[in-house]
Amino acid sequence: MQARAHAVSQRSVELLNARVVVGAAIIRNGLLLAQQRSYPPDTAGRWELPGGRVEPGETDHDAVIRECREELGVTVVPDTRLAPDVPLRPDLLLRAYTAHLPEGTPTPTDHQAVRWIGPTELDTLDWLPADRVLLPALHPLLTPTPT
Numbered sequence: 001m002q003a004r005a006h007a008v009s010q011r012s013v014e015l016l017n018a019r020v021v022v023g024a025a026i027i028r029n030g031l032l033l034a035q036q037r038s039y040p041p042d043t044a045g046r047w048e049l050p051g052g053r054v055e056p057g058e059t060d061h062d063a064v065i066r067e068c069r070e071e072l073g074v075t076v077v078p079d080t081r082l083a084p085d086v087p088l089r090p091d092l093l094l095r096a097y098t099a100h101l102p103e104g105t106p107t108p109t110d111h112q113a114v115r116w117i118g119p120t121e122l123d124t125l126d127w128l129p130a131d132r133v134l135l136p137a138l139h140p141l142l143t144p145t146p147t
């Protein structure tokens, strides 16, 4: 029991010191923008939210805006936290924010592709494992496209 308590508290300490990767859940017209990684080889082809590591001294919101400018060439407006943080490694957390895009067309700079995803496609993409944890929080934000 003591060993387990030690392991749990050790993990809490690690997570307190963890770096944050922000992910932007950009929603427009009831669709979510997903992007497909092109590197490294073990994750190439899998889907994720736009985003990346928060730099020292930077706020989460600033990091969302910077990463989306770098990766998509557009200026998003971050809104609220989407869900609890998802641990990626002992020293890294994924923190997702909802965001909106007042104008512009996202164009990938270093990803294979970007796609606007509706509610019926959401579960079918080959998401990175941490992003899969976010899918239940994303579903209520998406609306079916009228046929």
Ligand SMILES: Nc1nc2c([nH]c(=O)n2[C@H]2C[C@H](O)[C@@H](COP(=O)(O)OP(=O)(O)OP(=O)(O)O)O2)c(=O)[nH]1
Pocket (backbone or CB within 6 Å): 021, 022, 023, 048, 049, 050, 051, 052, 053, 054, 088, 094, 128, 129, 130, 131
């Ligand atoms: N951006 C982003 N990264 C994610 C998501 N889910 C997930 O597991 N990751 C992982 C992949 C990477 O190991 C790490 C972030 O890497 P990154 O390549 O996007 O971030 P970065 O631009 O700051 O990193 P780098 O290229 O400078 O190494 O987080 C996600 O939804 N968005």
